Amino acid sequence: xxxxxxxxxxxxxxxxxxxxxxxxxxxxxxxxxxxxxxxxxxxxxxxxxxxxxxxxxxxxxxxxxxxxxxxxxxxxxxxxxxxxxxxxxxxxxxxxxxxxxxxxxxxxxxxxxxxxxxxxxxxxxxxxxxxxxxxxxxxxxxxxxxxxxxxxxxxxxxxxxxxxxxxxxxxxxxxxxxxxxxxxxxxxxxxxxxxxxxxxxxxxxxxxxxxxxx
Numbered sequence: 001x002x003x004x005x006x007x008x009x010x011x012x013x014x015x016x017x018x019x020x021x022x023x024x025x026x027x028x029x030x031x032x033x034x035x036x037x038x039x040x041x042x043x044x045x046x047x048x049x050x051x052x053x054x055x056x057x058x059x060x061x062x063x064x065x066x067x068x069x070x071x072x073x074x075x076x077x078x079x080x081x082x083x084x085x086x087x088x089x090x091x092x093x094x095x096x097x098x099x100x101x102x103x104x105x106x107x108x109x110x111x112x113x114x115x116x117x118x119x120x121x122x123x124x125x126x127x128x129x130x131x132x133x134x135x136x137x138x139x140x141x142x143x144x145x146x147x148x149x150x151x152x153x154x155x156x157x158x159x160x161x162x163x164x165x166x167x168x169x170x171x172x173x174x175x176x177x178x179x180x181x182x183x184x185x186x187x188x189x190x191x192x193x194x195x196x197x198x199x200x201x202x203x204x205x206x207x208x209x210x211x212x213x214x
Contacts, residue, residue: 005045012038043075044068063131070124077117078158078197084110085190092183104174107186111166118159125152132212142213151203158196161189 012035019031047067091103129148139145165186172182 008038008042043071046071066124066127073117073120077114081190081194088187100179101174104170107170107173114162138213144210144212147203147207151200154196154200158193161193165189
């Protein structure tokens with residue numbers, strides 16, 4: 001499995017280099033899709049070496065599938081936050097108010113895709129928690145349970161920021177009088193979400209090396 005992962009990483013590095021050379025055109029789009037598929041394959045090999053692989057029997061395959069779906073959703077949100085922040089930064093440089101409607105539409109699309117990813121993350125995260133936390137008291141009496149609760153709380157906080165962006169800031173982006181202030185606030189919110197996402201990834205890493213409760 002390690003050799004397969006290394007081969008996929010080398011293939012991805014080659015694909016990214018080729019995409020950088022061919023930055024425009026129809027071939028670049030094909031390369032982008034190819035790189036996305038290879039990166040997805042690398043991502044989906046992680047559950048095989050994690051806690052999910054320790055679950056035996058038919059339920060073990062179910063656990064691996066849930067974990068793989070969880071990782072896929074995490075690649076969309078909060079994985080796409082960095083790309084969205086860079087795009088917002090680029091739009092911050094322009095004073096063309098005719099693009100404000102585009103900014104509002106893109107923010108709504110981003111928020112909609114994020115909500116779908118959040119729904120998947122919530123469901124699969126709950127399922128993953130049930131695989132390891134069989135009794136409610138272990139959620140607050142074990143290190144694994146504390147880490148899991150901290151991850152859930154940070155996730156809820158990120159969800160609040162996402163709702164703020166969608167319900168309050170996105171409509172204001174299409175209003176010329178409020179567009180600049182809304183864009184500044186949206187960019188700050190996205191930066192905060194990226195920071196929280198980094199903390200969540202740290203907690204995920206700690207969960208990966210912490211023994212689940214028995």
